[in-house]
Amino acid sequence: MSAQPPIARAIPARPLIAHAVHRLDIGGMENGLVNLINGLPEGFADHAVIAFTEISADFARRIRRPGVRLLALHKPPGQTARILPRLWRELRRLRPSIFHTRNLATLEGQTAAWLAGVPRRVHGEHGWDVGDLDGSSPGPLRLRRCLRPLVHHQVALSEPIRRYLTSRVGVADIRVSRICNGVDTERFAPCADRAGTRTRLAGAALPADAFVIGAVGRLAAVKNLPMLVEAFAIARERDDRFRRQARLALVGDGPQRAELQALVERHGLAGHTWFAGAREDIPDCLAMLDLLCLPSLAEGISNTVLEAMACGVPVVATAVGGNAELIEEGASGWLVASGDVPALAERLLRCLADPAALHAAGRAARARAVTQFSLATMLAGYHAMYAGMLAQPD
Numbered sequence: 366m367s368a369q370p371p372i373a374r375a376i377p378a379r380p381l382i383a384h385a386v387h388r389l390d391i392g393g394m395e396n397g398l399v400n401l402i403n404g405l406p407e408g409f410a411d412h413a414v415i416a417f418t419e420i421s422a423d424f425a426r427r428i429r430r431p432g433v434r435l436l437a438l439h440k441p442p443g444q445t446a447r448i449l450p451r452l453w454r455e456l457r458r459l460r461p462s463i464f465h466t467r468n469l470a471t472l473e474g475q476t477a478a479w480l481a482g483v484p485r486r487v488h489g490e491h492g493w494d495v496g497d498l499d500g501s502s503p504g505p506l507r508l509r510r511c512l513r514p515l516v517h518h519q520v521a522l523s524e525p526i527r528r529y530l531t532s533r534v535g536v537a538d539i540r541v542s543r544i545c546n547g548v549d550t551e552r553f554a555p556c557a558d559r560a561g562t563r564t565r566l567a568g569a570a571l572p573a574d575a576f577v578i579g580a581v582g583r584l585a586a587v588k589n590l591p592m593l594v595e596a597f598a599i600a601r602e603r604d605d606r607f608r609r610q611a612r613l614a615l616v617g618d619g620p621q622r623a624e625l626q627a628l629v630e631r632h633g634l635a636g637h638t639w640f641a642g643a644r645e646d647i648p649d650c651l652a653m654l655d656l657l658c659l660p661s662l663a664e665g666i667s668n669t670v671l672e673a674m675a676c677g678v679p680v681v682a683t684a685v686g687g688n689a690e691l692i693e694e695g696a697s698g699w700l701v702a703s704g705d706v707p708a709l710a711e712r713l714l715r716c717l718a719d720p721a722a723l724h725a726a727g728r729a730a731r732a733r734a735v736t737q738f739s740l741a742t743m744l745a746g747y748h749a750m751y752a753g754m755l756a757q758p759d
Contacts, residue, residue: 380462380755383413383483387470389435390421391617391643392583393668394467394491397546397743403429404744410751413459417448417471423645434459445470449477456481462755467491469505475515485754488512489520490530492665492686494587499663500529509534518754520544522666523687542750545690547743548671550735555677555727556652563653566646567614570639571653575612576717579654581647582669584619589683589703591621591628592660596709598632604714611717616641616650652676655723656716662703664688674698674734679726681712691738697730 384402389395402412413434414420420437428435436455438448452474456464464478465487478486497505513534519541521527527543530536556562560573571577578597580590594613601608613634615625622640629638644650651657657673657680664686671691673680680698682688692698699716701708716723 379408379411381411381413381459382463382465382751383415383456383459383461385415385417385464385466385471385474387416387468388418388420389414389416389437390419390424393546393665395424396668397491398467399424399427400547400549400740401744401747402433403427404740405748405751409748410462413461415452415455415474417445417474445473449473452477453481456483463487463751465489469494469497469508472508472512475512479515485518485757486516487518487520487750487754488516489522490526490665491522492526493663500526500533506533516540518542518750520750522546523664523690525686526665542746544743544746544750545687545738546666546668546671547740548668548675548734548738549740550675553648553651553672553675553734555731556649559653562649566649566653567639567641571612571614574610576607576610576655577612577614577653578656578658578713579614579616579650580658580660581616581651581673582659584615584617584621584625586621587662588621589660589662590615590625592683592704592706592709593658594625594628594632594634594638595706596660596713598634599706599710600713601634601637603710604717607714607717611637611713613638614641614650614654615639616644616647618643647672648676651678654678656681656713658709658713659683659688660701660703660709661685661688666691671734671738674730674738677727677731679716679723679730681709681716691733693729693733697726697733699726 384398416437417440420435425435438451440448456478461483463485464483466472466474467489468491475486519530519536521530521541521543527541530541531538563571564573580593597613629635651673657678659670659682661683666687670680680692682700683703684700685703694700699712701712
């Protein structure tokens with residue numbers, strides 16, 4: 366199969382970038398897309414977002430740039446082939462200069478873009494699915510290899526993903542850009558009144574003087590939040606001060622919520638756990654924490670970790686994916702092995718016992734977010750990649 370699109374045409378003076386996602390709703394990847402659309406230079410390009418399934422109207426309102434076209438294809442579960450003819454028609458209508466898919470769930474859309482003659486095609490790998498934690502499943506690997514010739518350039522959010530694309534999928538080094546997520550360090554910033562913010566958000570559920578450990582994001586299996594609940598329960602059993610002072614905040618919603626609520630009840634933690642649900646005030650929810658915990662089974666580059674760091678909140682996370690690229694062990698946070706519940710419980714106890722080290726880690730995390738993981742750095746990376754692709758001759 367040739368990578369040359371069957372229909373050639375001149376690129377318009379003001380190009381259109383069509384971004385494909387599985388669903389436009391709350392999530393780290395989706396948040397990064399909104400930041401990208403809002404933050405690219407004015408006049409550089411127009412944008413369209415094509416969701417293979419649904420578009421959340423509440424989340425879509427976060428797109429501030431005028432004129433962004435939104436399209437939901439309403440794909441049935443597991444039936445990507447059914448929407449490809451419509452995707453082809455929409456791409457023929459939109460005539461984008463660049464088509465940018467994200468993650469395996471939208472990769473098959475590259476076939477429709479190739480057939481529609483989209484002249485520049487990009488695919489981004491942001492992280493792993495819970496059913497394929499390291500990208501080694503034969504089916505997805507075959508699909509990535511099969512569609513590789515149709516993709517002109519690929520984006521890896523972390524170094525492990527970049528290595529996977531070049532060594533396992535067979536993408537040439539020159540066709541991969543490593544572009545890390547960036548965080549808005551003005552929107553996400555340390556809280557001047559942490560105690561007051563807790564009272565305003567959670568009332569009596571999170572006392573002002575509590576030691577609050579939080580997880581923020583989608584309550585989904587890949588985030589492995591039962592590990593945090595189990596570790597929290599063990600720490601309470603081992604330490605009287607932790608039992609009196611510690612509270613757990615689970616901010617977000619998702620398919621694992623009922624399971625987590627049952628686990629919390631089983632461990633007798635209902636009176637010490639705040640289920641916040643889906644929130645719009647994520648900067649405040651993060652800034653009120655003493656510690657963010659991310660016990661994921663797999664990660665690309667976590668927006669939640671970056672946002673917590675920008676808020677001056679230290680992070681303890683599992684040593685998976687790009688977490689080690691974000692967190693300096695012992696300086697701006699801590700890493701534990703995936704699935705090691707006793708190690709996580711021990712780390713939670715140490716953080717409570719050493720407030721000076723906790724505060725120092727928070728300051729270091731903020732400094733690292735500002736100097737190395739700013740939104741401006743991410744935007745510059747994507748702008749350079751898109752501009753370079755648009756400048757290439759047909």
